[in-house]
Amino acid sequence: MHAIPATLVVGLLAFTLSGCSSLPDRKQVWSRSSDFFSQSAEVLKAQRKRLANFAGSLVGSHDDEVRDSEVEALFAQPYIDPLTRYLEERSVDDRFAAQLARVAAERNRRCDAISATYAQREATGDNLQRMRRGYLYSCPGEVQVFASRVDSGSASVASARTSTAVKASSEEITKTAAESPPATDRPDTELEDALTRREHSDCYLLYTIRNNTQALAACQPLAAAGDAKAQHHMASLALMRNDAATAADWAKRSAAQQYAPGQLVLGQLYQDGRGVPQDPVRAHGLMKSAADRDLAEAAYHTGRIYMNGTGVSADAGLAARYLEQAASSGHIPAYFALADLHAASEPERFRYWMDKAARQGSARAQFLLGESYARGTHGPADNEAAYVWYSLALLNGHDPAKTGIERQQKLLTNSQLATARSRVEDGINGRWY
Incomplete structure (x- = not known):
């Protein structure tokens, strides 16, 4: 992502927070909504483009730029x-x-x-x-x-030559053809x-x-021929059509070949009782097998099973092990699950895992982290950090963060607000403190 000027960040927050109270002696820190609207149409257009780049994932847009650059080089x-x-x-x-x-x-x-x-x-x-x-x-x-x-x-040339060979007996032609088959009959x-x-x-x-319609046509013959990955894709495509019975059939074929994504889909079907009888024990076995083949999504579900004790005895240690396995691949739901797992016994770990999710662009994690710092749960209160995370959550589309920003800005000095503003801009551009 290109760097976003501080004035644009300030203007955006002022626009989003229009109607919220602001302190008169802080005009030098926060631009008013009128300033935002006074910007030229070109600047607004550029800003919307930048916002679209990081909507839903503040840091993911930088990854997209890297990928796009790779494609342009190709x-x-x-x-x-x-x-x-x-x-x-x-x-x-x-x-x-x-x-x-x-x-x-x-x-x-x-x-x-x-x-x-x-x-x-x-x-x-x-x-x-x-x-x-x-x-x-x-x-x-x-x-x-x-x-x-x-x-x-x-073939046309060969046919012409054969027609001119009027003196060759039919027996000789047959014998020659049998001994030297034409090139078109040989497998390439x-x-x-x-x-x-x-x-x-x-x-x-x-x-x-x-491209689900074309994927269905492309994968069906491969799945029918026994390709485990194509069978998994057919199962997933069937689920998109709410055809659980067909999904279960393809997932069973894929799982039978020990293909981890196929095992995961079948495990989820057994867990929910869709297309197959509900069987939490079998669901756990399939998901754990897929997790042990290093499938992050399966590790997450296996960790949740151990966390909740569905189909198996609850085990916080195994839950943490599988959830951390998923988290090591950047699996955001695993970050949330780990935060929940440690919230009561090790509250500081809540912030650790929520911070990881927030830095990956999760608006909900950014908001919850703001709440934690504002209220002093899971560790010491930090009004500046709370303001930063609330702001990033709001920029990321989480409207409930507006109230938090309004509350926190009243608690900060001009200097602290200026520092917070700089940290917000750094966060947008993936330059984490």
């Missing part, structure tokens, strides 16, 4: 294979969904251009080999189309492998970017 180079490798490496990470959609569109555009180029070329074996060497990895479908043209031309394993890899990649990619 687009700046002329080759197709780097785009395909990017898609294959990132296709299971939904944090890259927006970038994956862009890269896929560019990869397809470049493959279409190659197809158009070769459509104008003579369908010869030499041209086919050139196309294979350059584009089989990324554009196997286009290579297959050109190969069909070459095979059709070869390299092309078949490339097409298969592309089919799998398309299924995973379409699922990740939430």
